[in-house]
Amino acid sequence: MQTKSLDVKGMTCGHCKMSVEGALNKLDGVTAAEVDLGSGKVEVTYDETKISLDNMKEAVEDQGYDVA
Ligand code: 9UX
Numbered sequence: 001m002q003t004k005s006l007d008v009k010g011m012t013c014g015h016c017k018m019s020v021e022g023a024l025n026k027l028d029g030v031t032a033a034e035v036d037l038g039s040g041k042v043e044v045t046y047d048e049t050k051i052s053l054d055n056m057k058e059a060v061e062d063q064g065y066d067v068a
Pocket of ligand 1: 010011012013014015016
């Protein structure tokens, strides 16, 4: 299990937080996703044998946000 931080652009309200956390949490291998709106960071805890950071970036981008 690993915890990493993604830098996501354009999340400003609570609905953004819900969309991004929801999209990540439904991925197989992700055990926790927490958006901090103030910093624009998303802390993800995941099983690196099941999912890569790139898979998670794509899921966030599919929601309409840019990931640095
Ligand atoms: Mo809130 Mo986020 O109106 O793209 S859902 S800013």
